[in-house]
Amino acid sequence: MLGLNFSFMMAETIGETGTTERKLESFRGKALEALSRIKGAMAEMPGLEFTRLPWQDITPVKEAARRLSGLENFLLLGIGGSALGPKCILEALSPLHNQRPDKRQRPKVFIYENADPCTLESILSSLDINKTGINVISKSGGTSETIAAFMVLYDLVEKSLGKEAAGRFILTTDPEKGDLRRLAAKGMASLSIPPGVGGRYSVLSAVGLLLAEVIGADTEGLLRGARDAHERCTREEFWENPAILAAVLIFIMQRDEGRKIDVLIPYSDRLKSFSEWYCQLWSESLGKQGRGLTPYPSVGTTDQHSQVQLWMEGPRDKVVIFIRVEDHGADFTIPDVFGGYESMSFLRGHGLSGLINAEEEATELALAKNQRPNMTITIPSLDAYHLGQLFYFFEIVTALTGFFLEINPFDQPSVEEGKRLTFGLMGKKGFEDKKKEVVEARDKKSCYKV
Amino acid sequence: MLGLNFSFMMAETIGETGTTERKLESFRGKALEALSRIKGAMAEMPGLEFTRLPWQDITPVKEAARRLSGLENFLLLGIGGSALGPKCILEALSPLHNQRPDKRQRPKVFIYENADPCTLESILSSLDINKTGINVISKSGGTSETIAAFMVLYDLVEKSLGKEAAGRFILTTDPEKGDLRRLAAKGMASLSIPPGVGGRYSVLSAVGLLLAEVIGADTEGLLRGARDAHERCTREEFWENPAILAAVLIFIMQRDEGRKIDVLIPYSDRLKSFSEWYCQLWSESLGKQGRGLTPYPSVGTTDQHSQVQLWMEGPRDKVVIFIRVEDHGADFTIPDVFGGYESMSFLRGHGLSGLINAEEEATELALAKNQRPNMTITIPSLDAYHLGQLFYFFEIVTALTGFFLEINPFDQPSVEEGKRLTFGLMGKKGFEDKKKEVVEARDKKSCYKV
Numbered sequence: 001m002l003g004l005n006f007s008f009m010m011a012e013t014i015g016e017t018g019t020t021e022r023k024l025e026s027f028r029g030k031a032l033e034a035l036s037r038i039k040g041a042m043a044e045m046p047g048l049e050f051t052r053l054p055w056q057d058i059t060p061v062k063e064a065a066r067r068l069s070g071l072e073n074f075l076l077l078g079i080g081g082s083a084l085g086p087k088c089i090l091e092a093l094s095p096l097h098n099q100r101p102d103k104r105q106r107p108k109v110f111i112y113e114n115a116d117p118c119t120l121e122s123i124l125s126s127l128d129i130n131k132t133g134i135n136v137i138s139k140s141g142g143t144s145e146t147i148a149a150f151m152v153l154y155d156l157v158e159k160s161l162g163k164e165a166a167g168r169f170i171l172t173t174d175p176e177k178g179d180l181r182r183l184a185a186k187g188m189a190s191l192s193i194p195p196g197v198g199g200r201y202s203v204l205s206a207v208g209l210l211l212a213e214v215i216g217a218d219t220e221g222l223l224r225g226a227r228d229a230h231e232r233c234t235r236e237e238f239w240e241n242p243a244i245l246a247a248v249l250i251f252i253m254q255r256d257e258g259r260k261i262d263v264l265i266p267y268s269d270r271l272k273s274f275s276e277w278y279c280q281l282w283s284e285s286l287g288k289q290g291r292g293l294t295p296y297p298s299v300g301t302t303d304q305h306s307q308v309q310l311w312m313e314g315p316r317d318k319v320v321i322f323i324r325v326e327d328h329g330a331d332f333t334i335p336d337v338f339g340g341y342e343s344m345s346f347l348r349g350h351g352l353s354g355l356i357n358a359e360e361e362a363t364e365l366a367l368a369k370n371q372r373p374n375m376t377i378t379i380p381s382l383d384a385y386h387l388g389q390l391f392y393f394f395e396i397v398t399a400l401t402g403f404f405l406e407i408n409p410f411d412q413p414s415v416e417e418g419k420r421l422t423f424g425l426m427g428k429k430g431f432e433d434k435k436k437e438v439v440e441a442r443d444k445k446s447c448y449k450v
Numbered sequence: 451m452l453g454l455n456f457s458f459m460m461a462e463t464i465g466e467t468g469t470t471e472r473k474l475e476s477f478r479g480k481a482l483e484a485l486s487r488i489k490g491a492m493a494e495m496p497g498l499e500f501t502r503l504p505w506q507d508i509t510p511v512k513e514a515a516r517r518l519s520g521l522e523n524f525l526l527l528g529i530g531g532s533a534l535g536p537k538c539i540l541e542a543l544s545p546l547h548n549q550r551p552d553k554r555q556r557p558k559v560f561i562y563e564n565a566d567p568c569t570l571e572s573i574l575s576s577l578d579i580n581k582t583g584i585n586v587i588s589k590s591g592g593t594s595e596t597i598a599a600f601m602v603l604y605d606l607v608e609k610s611l612g613k614e615a616a617g618r619f620i621l622t623t624d625p626e627k628g629d630l631r632r633l634a635a636k637g638m639a640s641l642s643i644p645p646g647v648g649g650r651y652s653v654l655s656a657v658g659l660l661l662a663e664v665i666g667a668d669t670e671g672l673l674r675g676a677r678d679a680h681e682r683c684t685r686e687e688f689w690e691n692p693a694i695l696a697a698v699l700i701f702i703m704q705r706d707e708g709r710k711i712d713v714l715i716p717y718s719d720r721l722k723s724f725s726e727w728y729c730q731l732w733s734e735s736l737g738k739q740g741r742g743l744t745p746y747p748s749v750g751t752t753d754q755h756s757q758v759q760l761w762m763e764g765p766r767d768k769v770v771i772f773i774r775v776e777d778h779g780a781d782f783t784i785p786d787v788f789g790g791y792e793s794m795s796f797l798r799g800h801g802l803s804g805l806i807n808a809e810e811e812a813t814e815l816a817l818a819k820n821q822r823p824n825m826t827i828t829i830p831s832l833d834a835y836h837l838g839q840l841f842y843f844f845e846i847v848t849a850l851t852g853f854f855l856e857i858n859p860f861d862q863p864s865v866e867e868g869k870r871l872t873f874g875l876m877g878k879k880g881f882e883d884k885k886k887e888v889v890e891a892r893d894k895k896s897c898y899k900v
Binding site: 003004005006007008009010013079080081083084095096098099113114115116117118119120121122123125126141142143144145147148149151152154155158178179182183199239240241242245260261267268269270276279280283284286287288289290291292293294296297299300301302304305306307308309310311312313314315316317318328329330331332333334335337338341342343344346347348350351352353354355356358359361362363365366368369370412413414415417418419421422423424425426427428429437438441444445446447448449450 | 453454455456457458459460463529530531533534545546548549563564565566567568569570571572573575576591592593594595597598599601602604605608628629632633649689690691692695710711717718719720726729730733734736737738739740741742743744746747749750751752754755756757758759760761762763764765766767768778779780781782783784785787788791792793794796797798800801802803804805806808809811812813815816818819820862863864865867868869871872873874875876877878879887888891894895896897898899900
């Protein structure tokens with residue numbers, strides 16, 4: 001089960017920048033109120049529909065996966081919340097999947113999450129597009145990057161396979177609205193994202209689960225982990241609920257100590273994408289009305305050699321959240337080679353997993369000694385069950401933090417203007433004024449360049 | 451040639467949070483003084499030795515690459531500055547290198563930059579270690595993660611190849627000091643990192659160049675790009691020097707506007723690792739004495755669907771630095787499929803490169819309209835020559851910004867304590883007190899967990 005250790009957030013260990021039991025306790029009422037919104041009030045706030053996903057019926061996902069079985073490759077088109085969740089699942093549960101073909105002949109997996117033509121060219125040179133199942137994911141059904149890639153690829157497949165092309169695509173989108181849904185109604189296979197589940201809360205919907213099924217991950221385990229996390233994270237016992245404690249600590253640190261950057265550093269390469277997923281969840285949910293928290297992606301030990309200097313001695317504006325994996329599921333013992341060199345001899349006989357976990361523990365303490373608050377989430381091992389817990393825990397923490405900040409953690413009002421200006425530049429009808437605006441800005445911009 | 455457009459940093463376009471020509475001009479003296487340190491004063495500050503790298507003799511690197519020719523794989527062991535630079539070169543100049551074997555039979559490339567046993571297991575299951583050249587990179591010659599991996603792999607190779615094992619390794623390290631240099635003296639091939647070149651400024655030394663040679667990149671082009679960037683970035687004409695202007699703008703924004711987070715968002719997947727390289731350079735160089743700037747890694751358009759909400763409407767604590775690639779070197783025209791759906795029809799006939807670049811331009815303007823300062827670095831194409839310019843430009847900007855902040859951009863004093871505590875935990879002689887400290891901290895930490 002996921003654990004949280006927040007000793008290095010407390011004044012008694014890190015000095016006055018830390019907090020106290022009393023201060024935490026003073027949040028009890030506020031926290032329980034926020035919790036009751038999560039537990040009961042989906043009608044009031046449809047964005048909370050993600051809390052129902054752990055109990056969903058996954059039959060449609062399993063059927064969709066079966067449709068693709070036998071194909072050599074699985075190509076996912078999506079961006080933001082429609083790609084990061086699946087990417088996490090792939091990297092955490094089947095790292096280097098494509099380099100190590102499964103004995104049961106699972107398809108290779110490719111994720112195209114940009115409008116970069118070079119990446120698409122590389123992907124197309126790495127697979128036979130005619131032996132590929134393509135999952136197009138867009139909640140709205142109209143995300144330009146995803147739709148553009150879909151159009152390019154549909155055209156390619158259709159040129160080879162004619163009418164059979166449609167059978168190679170699965171559209172994952174809103175159950176009723178949008179152009180992808182309209183296309184599905186004309187006879188393309190589809191999966192639904194429940195209406196109240198926003199892209200960034202969608203990993204445990206068909207968005208992430210189809211890929212999980214395709215790679216042979218333990219999909220039921222993911223959901224069971226999320227259900228168990230739900231049980232723990234909605235407990236009313238203030239001091240026993242890790243989500244409430246984490247959210248309150250993060251909120252206090254930003255409000256009272258100006259610590260507005262929350263670094264997430266899992267000590268496992270397999271959670272590097274998880275760190276990016278968390279950043280998307282956090283940025284879009286909590287950056288609003290001039291308020292908000294900046295999440296920071298990281299991975300240990302690698303980023304000790306990149307960012308620790310800044311965390312230790314730079315501005316006192318960060319909280320560091322460690323993820324520690326007790327059992328990495330693999331190990332290498334450092335052997336007795338090269339004789340008595342100082343930088344080598346003490347390593348002998350230890351495992352690499354001992355080294356990575358020692359560095360994790362040492363970095364926690366080094367930060368604490370320098371009065372830099374940090375807390376640690378522990379999981380016993382990185383399997384589907386615990387990954388499900390991690391996803392769900394962070395989603396609940398995000399929602400709670402949003403409620404404390406008094407913002408709506410389920411909308412993203414400020415991404416629209418960029419879209420409108422892009423529509424203008426691309427010549428979309430009705431956006432002629434936006435095109436004019438960009439062109440005028442170009443003139444202005446001609447002054448200051450070198 | 452690399453260009454800089456900083457119109458959206460100016461008050462006349464983004465309102466009062468922006469700066470003015472007059473304010474910039476007032477920095478002229480300070481800037482030219484900082485520049486004179488870079489141009490002349492290596493004796494005073496050995497860390498500036500990186501400015502000599504563009505003129506180095508690359509014969510030893512070419513010879514080392516030849517020693518490895520004919521092997522199936524190239525495995526690089528390094529962490530932080532010893533891995534990020536090479537990774538940038540690989541991803542920018544030969545993306546998906548391993549999926550698309552070069553016609554001239556270049557080796558597949560693997561980079562192990564952690565102590566994660568799962569990653570090493572995955573790598574070992576993807577290659578034949580007996581047909582692999584291994585480049586061990588550590589400036590100090592004693593980086594625990596790198597040394598541990600080296601010991602594990604040497605043992606493996608020696609078990610198969612016996613005495614021939616040594617011939618498969620190339621050690622890249624300090625020319626005189628450290629355990630890797632001592633091993634090299636006993637007969638292992640080696641390359642040198644000049645003494646004054648810190649890990650994070652080492653990409654254009656043997657650290658990055660051996661990999662560049664191995665993948666068949668244009669190594670001379672990289673250095674030529676750096677030389678041309680040196681010429682531009684050391685010009686005394688204040689208004690014509692992009693490095694001075696960028697550093698002054700960044701410094702003013704943090705000092706006068708509290709904008710202490712500098713996001714780098716290249717609109718190209720091939721520069722995603724560059725964004726991480728920049729973060730390491732920036733974090734270790736500029737996070738000191740309670741001061742400093744937090745660099746933020748990003749990639750467009752992907753992170754528009756992740757972070758733009760936060761940049762647009764969150765705290766006013768960021769400067770966004772775009773990198774725009776004019777010609778992506780590949781393209782796909784969006785075809786005429788699916789009839790008249792609203793989200794599709796306007797895309798037809800455009801290229802994906804048109805879409806990605808339109809989104810870049812639109813996002814600049816959307817931020818500017820919301821009084822969010824941003825500037826844009828442009829390169830005509832992403833080849834070795836322009837990558838060399840990018841590396842060198844950012845190194846000079848970092849050094850200049852460090853001088854403005856009145857800190858030493860070439861040391862990293864605060865990473866030592868974590869190392870000492872790790873040594874304690876791993877049982878290194880002389881660090882027994884550190885072990886005691888960690889164990890005592892464990893007791894303290896037992897109170898606050900759930």
